[in-house]
Each structure stands twice: as C-alpha cells, then as structure tokens.
Amino acid sequence: MWGATLVVFFCAFGAQETSSHEIGVTCDEKMELPPYGNASPSLLKELKMELVTEDGDDMLNISWAINVDVSIEYLTATRIVIAGELPLHCEYNPPLAKANLTGLEQVWFHYLVPASTGQNEVSAANLPLPPLGSGLSYKSVRLWISPPKPKTTTVKPKPTAVTVKPKPTATAVKPKPKVTEAPGNLFTMIAVPIFGVLTGLILLISCFIIYKRCGANFSLLGFTRLPTSPMVPVSVLLVYPAEDPLFQRAVVALAEFLQWHGGCSVAVDMWQQGKIAELGPMRWLAEQAKAADRVIVICPQPSHCPPSHGLSGHSIPAAARDLYPLILNMVGSHAKSPGELAKFWAVRLGERQDKGPGSLAVELRACRSFCLMKDLNKLCRNLHTQRQDSKATSGLKFRAGIAYSETNTVKLRDAVGQLARREGEPLKTVITGA
Incomplete structure (x- = not known):
C-alpha cells in the first residue's frame, strides 16, 4: 500500500498537435465509495500497463488516455483500482474542462507504482460513474511478472580415493550333492503361490465392483x-x-x-x-x-x-x-x-x-x-x-x-x-x- 500522496506534472499530447500542456495530477488513497451522477464523462479512451526500471527498481507504469469531448466538463477525477490495494482518486489541476486543450483529441497521463511478481491487475474509470445498470464504466489491464530465476553455481566434485582389493586366489570347490524333491513337496511349493495370487486378484476385483456400484453414487436414507x-x-x-x-x-x-x-x-x-x-x-x-x-x-x-x-x-x-x-x-x-x-x-x-x-x-x-x-x-x-x-x-x-x-x-x-x-x-x- 502506498500511503503517500503523489503529485506529478504530466505532459498531454494531442493527436493533431505536437505542443504540450502541463497539467498537475494529485493521486490520493480513498476508501469511500465512488460517486455516481446522471451527468458523467465518457469512458477512458485507453488504459495501458508496462514494466519499467526506475533507479534500479522494477516499477509498473500505468498510462491512461482521456477523451477531449463535450463531456469533459463533468469530469471531476479518475479512479484507479490496483488489485490488493486501496483505490486511488486522481484529481487534475487545473480541471481538464478549464485547461487549454484546443485541437487535442485525447490527453495521456502516467502513474508509477512498485511492481510485484505474479498477476498485476489495474482497473480505471472516470468520475463520477454513470448510474447503476447503465453498463460498464471501467477499463482493465493485466500483466504477469515472472519471479527472478535463482542464480545457479556449479560445484566441481572432489576426486575420491579408490581402493583396489586384490583378486582372491582360485580354490577348489567341491560339487554339491544333488537333492531330489519328492513329488508331493514339489506340487505344494507350486500350488501355494498360485493360489495366493488368485485369491488376491479375486479380492481386488470384488472391491472394485463394490466401489463402482455403491461408492461413486451412494444414496441411502435420504x-x-x-x-x-x-x-x-x-x-x-x-x-x-x-x-x-x-x-x-x-x-x-x-x-x-x-x-x-x-x-x-x-x-x-x-x-x-x-x-x-x-x-x-x-x-x-x-x-x-x-x-x-x-x-x-x-x-x-x-x-x-x-x-x-x-x-x-x-x-x-x-x-x-x-x-x-x-x-x-x-x-x-x-x-x-x-x-x-x-x-x-x-x-x-x-x-x-x-x-x-x-x-x-x-x-x-x-x-x-x-x-x-x-x-x-x-x-x-x-x-x-x-x-x-x-x-x-x-x-x-x-x-x-x-x-x-x-x-x-x-x-x-x-x-x-x-x-x-x-x-x-x-x-x-x-x-x-x-
């Protein structure tokens, strides 16, 4: 949250002229509800947001353009809503209706705020807002800022000592006597594992059937x-x-x-x-x-x-x-x-x-x-x-x-x-x- 009031002089550039006019803008945080009025200014012409670097810090440059038309006489301020922050009310000095904007079609203003990683969202509208139910009055822009990648360092592995054991000498190995299994014992050794595997498969299939029939859509006693x-x-x-x-x-x-x-x-x-x-x-x-x-x-x-x-x-x-x-x-x-x-x-x-x-x-x-x-x-x-x-x-x-x-x-x-x-x-x- 930026509690300090920002007072900046911006340059307004017209679509048909190259001359500039200095207009003071004061932006304050306000918790009050935005005003509504039967007579309200036209919508913002355009709203932009981009990442810039200011004195080594990452900042968001919020830019908005205001139409220079007959409805500008009703414009009292511009409301800027930054996601997660208190709304800003930006008032113009002198009011745009009294400024010398002859020959201009639109006026651009800029506002810098600290940038944060992740999704940055900004909405803006001219005040007073039109009556409820009159349609959309805000323009919105979003900008995703990826977190900085951590620096990686390469660590060379230390060589490890290898101990070589001498090969054992060959010794004479006596052959093992052959053991002949009795037919009954051999059948038992084969049948028991097979029976255990079949029993496990039957239990798994039974549990699956019960789950499919009763578990997915269980409705009992209301x-x-x-x-x-x-x-x-x-x-x-x-x-x-x-x-x-x-x-x-x-x-x-x-x-x-x-x-x-x-x-x-x-x-x-x-x-x-x-x-x-x-x-x-x-x-x-x-x-x-x-x-x-x-x-x-x-x-x-x-x-x-x-x-x-x-x-x-x-x-x-x-x-x-x-x-x-x-x-x-x-x-x-x-x-x-x-x-x-x-x-x-x-x-x-x-x-x-x-x-x-x-x-x-x-x-x-x-x-x-x-x-x-x-x-x-x-x-x-x-x-x-x-x-x-x-x-x-x-x-x-x-x-x-x-x-x-x-x-x-x-x-x-x-x-x-x-x-x-x-x-x-x-x-x-x-x-x-x-």
Whole structure:
C-alpha cells in the first residue's frame, strides 16, 4: 500500500498537435465509495500497463488516455483500482474542462507504482460513474511478472580415493550333492503361490465392483454424496443486497448450510463485522474476493414483493448496503476477462426469479446463475468440482465425499419457502444423488 500522496506534472499530447500542456495530477488513497451522477464523462479512451526500471527498481507504469469531448466538463477525477490495494482518486489541476486543450483529441497521463511478481491487475474509470445498470464504466489491464530465476553455481566434485582389493586366489570347490524333491513337496511349493495370487486378484476385483456400484453414487436414507472433498474447504464469499428481515433470514440460512453441511468456508459480512469496521467495506471486500475460490452474489427480490418487518433476530448489517453495489462494480470490471468472471456466481432465492438473464442486474447477466431451492444440489456439486485453485492433490482422489441429508436443509428450505409464499409461488426442492 502506498500511503503517500503523489503529485506529478504530466505532459498531454494531442493527436493533431505536437505542443504540450502541463497539467498537475494529485493521486490520493480513498476508501469511500465512488460517486455516481446522471451527468458523467465518457469512458477512458485507453488504459495501458508496462514494466519499467526506475533507479534500479522494477516499477509498473500505468498510462491512461482521456477523451477531449463535450463531456469533459463533468469530469471531476479518475479512479484507479490496483488489485490488493486501496483505490486511488486522481484529481487534475487545473480541471481538464478549464485547461487549454484546443485541437487535442485525447490527453495521456502516467502513474508509477512498485511492481510485484505474479498477476498485476489495474482497473480505471472516470468520475463520477454513470448510474447503476447503465453498463460498464471501467477499463482493465493485466500483466504477469515472472519471479527472478535463482542464480545457479556449479560445484566441481572432489576426486575420491579408490581402493583396489586384490583378486582372491582360485580354490577348489567341491560339487554339491544333488537333492531330489519328492513329488508331493514339489506340487505344494507350486500350488501355494498360485493360489495366493488368485485369491488376491479375486479380492481386488470384488472391491472394485463394490466401489463402482455403491461408492461413486451412494444414496441411502435420504443422504446425498457430493464430489470428493479436498484437504481444505472451498472458500466462498457471500454478498447480498440489503432487503428486509425475511430476506436476511434466507441469506443467513444459506451461509450456515454452506458452512456446516456444504464443505465450505464462508465469509459473509454479518460474521466479520469487526474486521469490516477495522478495514472498511471496500478493502475488506477486495481482500475476501481475492482470497475466495468462489464469490456468490445473492440477487435482490422482485420489486413487487411487499417488505416483511415482523421477523426479529435477523438485523441487516450496515455494511450490506455498501457491499452490494461494490460487488456489482467489481463484476463489471472483470467483464472482459472470462477467466476472472467465472469466479462470480449469481444465486436467486425463489422460483419466480428464475426467468432468464433479463431478471438479473446488467453486471450479473454474464455470470453463472443458480435458483434455490431447485438448484441446491447443483450449486454444492459445482462448488467442489469447479474450484479454481489446485489445493486438492492427486493423493486425495479416494477420500470420502461430503454428505448431507434432507434434514440438514430444513432451515434453508423453510426460509426460502417463506420468500416463495410471499411471492405466491410453489417451492421445489430436489435432493438426489450427486
């Protein structure tokens, strides 16, 4: 994290002129949410990132170009989001609308940050952002930096002393007397090993048949076997909109089910309120999303559903109102990277919401979606079979799978069922062999 404010003068070059204009840029770290406005500037023209050397240190040179058009009068700052760091707000002095940019089509600016090995990702957008649902507002670039190769040294082996033993002299060897085996003993010596090998083969074949018939898809007394459990649980980040206590109860039930019966390690704001207060919602969300194997975004209820205020014990954390628009913004910034976007899944609570991508927020329409309770098995199975990292090793392929029964889903089905009844729809629950 770079806590110091960087003030640099940059040169802006036009596409039609060769003259330069000095414009001051001040970049500060800010934890606040980005501003939105009905009148907003156009998108960034271009965003680049390259590795450079500055005074012997490896640095990342972040470059961005701003369109010089009529919307520049609404531009207040440019927001730069570096993965794993606090966002930067870069303000221009003088404001670009008041600078002498006559004849220029675009203006370039540059910003240097220390480079780190591995994946470096940067997203940027002009502020204020357009209203939610207006489409993408960020441009993103990524750069992989390989770690330096360790220096190798060649060590010459020391010569070893060789001791030569004298050859033994030949001695007369008396021939051994021939031993004639009795026919009964010879048959026993041959039959016993053959019988042992056949017995072992029969046992192996029997175990394989039992495993194929009963082990791979074991379903007994309402229990459902999920795919093989890795050494560590699947880490899941759960983000949801702030609705009402009835909706909050369903979110809590889903988080508890994944934590205690789904083989997952769940991170959700209601369980980490102290950490959120310490780091702030934006930094907490960035760290959790980076560390999670999967990010599950709960979709809001349809607007025609009347709010419920009669359910106590399920208060809505204050951070929930900030986290949901932040996660939509994060999903939108990954829209052009299918690999990164695959990490984000959308979950809808209730059958009536299962009406195709049109019922989802614009940012979530490209994400994989599930509908509870209908897709509960499908959700749990895919959490384990499509994890992005390689924490599970080949030595764990034959460990017992995670199993849960229908009794484990009672609380979740009851909470989702109340939402379904409020919408006037039937609840479908499918628990079958995975």
